[in-house]
Amino acid sequence: MLRSGIMTVVFGFGYFLGVHDFGFFLLVQLVCGLFQSIGWPCVCVAVVGNWFGKSKRGLIMGVWNSHTSVGNIIGSVVASSVLGFGWGWSFVLPGGFIVIMGIVVYLFLVVSSENVGFELVGKEVEMNVEGVPLVGLEKVDSGEEGMVESENTDSLAAIGFLDAWRLPTVAGVHLSHKTAGILSTVFDIGGVIGGVLAGYISDMIEARAVTSVVFLLLSIPALIFYRIYGSISMFTNVRMMFLSGLLVNGPYSLITTAVAADLGTQSLVKGNSRALATVTAIIDGTGSVGVALSPLLAGYISTRGLNSVFFMLTVSISIAAMLLIQVVKTEI
Template sequence: MAQLPPGIRFITAFSRDQWYRAFIFSLTFLLYASFHLSRKPISIVKGELHKHCAASHEVELNSYKEYAAQIQPVKKPSNISQCGWEPFDKNNYKQLLGALDYSFLCAYAVGMYLSGLIGERLPIRYYLTVGMLASGLFTAMFGLGYFCNIHNLWFYIMAQIANGLVQTTGWPSVVTCIGNWFGKGRRGLIMGIWNSHTSVGNILGSLIAAYWVSTCWGLSFVVPGIIIAVMGIVCFLFLIERKCFNGIQPWRAHYGPCFFSSPLPPYPLYPFSSVLIPDDLNSNSSLRHNANFLFSLFSQGVIEFSLCLLFAKLVSYTFLFWLPLYITNVEHLDAKRAGDLSTLFDVGGIFGGILAGLISDRLEKRASTCGMMLLFAAPTLYMFSAVSKMGLEATVVMLLISGALVNGPYALITTAVSADLGTHKSLKGNARALSTVTAIIDGTGSVGAALGPLLAGLISPSGWNNVFYMLMMADACALLVSLKILFSCCVFPLLNLHTQT
């Protein structure tokens, strides 16, 4: 009897459950990559919104003064500037561009605390779909300012605020979904690979935005907006939120069909509002609503890891929003080449996230891994500020190393640590823990993400070296917090989060 073709043998070697896991892994990877793809254009377009023309402007001004003495002055249209796109063509452009970043990230930080609670009461598939469609609309809205010749600062700020709010639907939803499908075995490595969607989205967003930035920067926003909206439709058509256990579907009426599996896990994995759980599974639901949130907030490690992420994300998002402009200033490259070069930081971030997950699985200690990478990150940032001025080759090397060390702890905390804390055995019976803990940790981290680009915009006029000093201080603070977690581990073993199979 003839053997089955190799391809068929490969397909049948995996169970239905494994194929569904692989499908959910890939789908949620692409969904959240599209979120970061839509966030990246603003950092690429900054070099086009304001062009460095101080020297040419002085020559033009002197010539104009000589010419003005001979003829009657002609009024220059208010929306035409040799230095970029009004209102970002003024001398205070760094503060204005920083205000755009701060508007988005502040709205994102505030919205994140609410998003975890709202999302628990809605189907993930619907909640995520609406968020992605709205995000596509507001991302494209910023680019429409180019086509509609809009020069009002508040238009762009409002577009950023609205986009920041709707983008909070993404992270709690995808982490909850992936947490429902994957257990704790090799969670660090699996989520380290999965979390590379952040860097992949940044890279794709940089390349797409850079393609049009010098010719029609409005398309740098419109095209990513269309992409995330299309992915929202894909989410609606294909996302499976969770598995059903032992054929039981107590949430079917509210959340639709799910994938059947067995056996029933020892603790609830469902991150939804306890009012939807049948009475025989959850008594006194009103009291538990408040108790669950407070218990999650003050669970051992949640506050400490939230503060650690605050400082780590401050550094990461400062690079995300300001790195292309820094490369433009230091390497004297145009906006497109600077955007392409900045993707190397995210390439390093991919390897850093995977390495952090692998090490934490081997050591069975998340906090130790974070502390070790943060210890090396601060001196690396100092080296980056010094070496990047020595040439393009040195900049490339330091971008890869800095990306790995900066994004490694950030990736580990937002994925494996959040999932470990949200599904730890001490939270047995707390059905809301996973989504709530994820929202608390990432919401606190988003406060740092909002502060970093804002501080960079305020400090950079005094010199880029001062910006790097600020980033090194933030990394040092993150390291101190991680040391506090390590010290607490001697008393509370939960804080070091030993991986459980």
């Protein structure tokens, strides 16, 4: 967290120092991504997994995983609120927050319940019904992991969230960077609810892959409807964006947290907490490959029209669902 925050601040300093070398920004982002990748498997899954057994893991991880969407919301609001002072502040301020929270985590994080004298009730080694490892799980990520800023020549007059809701139409209306940043948080708000809902359902039916596939399949018509009806009005756009975030983030939340914890605590690794971090890193790293490639692919495909991008998204979701079929059969 400290190094991630520092590298984010360094990226922002490129604005104040007048740096225009693409190689500088590329190098900073690569190093920052390296440091950021450590956090999810080690802390967000392995440490939390040390505190909870399987019985409520889906719900617990669903609630916990909402911090990614909350972070996206806060990050968008913070970054867009200072954009008027120069895009550099959109990196320096969040980077400073990360450094501060890194110090808080260093001082107060308790890695395991045993470290403070608690015995974890219901902690067990897990495997599927046939006693074999679960395989074939992929991470489905929204890909909203970064921000690309350009010189802003538009009016940056403030607009409230409710004011944005009351805009008469989204078709053909130019929105400022600040307004767009606020509206983009709707997807993450839906993601918070989707992650919690998917975790609760997976605990209730004891089938995480089945839950993930159902959410994935439902997200396909949601995206199609968003493309067709999203331009009718701002209210319709927000509703469809919220629904898409809910359905997309559900399986993402499950696979990167509860499913990773299940895989990392099966009998093959004998409940080794370090194995949990390694398994999570593999799953998260696989998803990061998609996060890195999908914007490039979307940018190329978008030259043929926005419909082609939505087609790419539905195909990607369909592939993700098919990769889970074998695990679904095992769970059923």
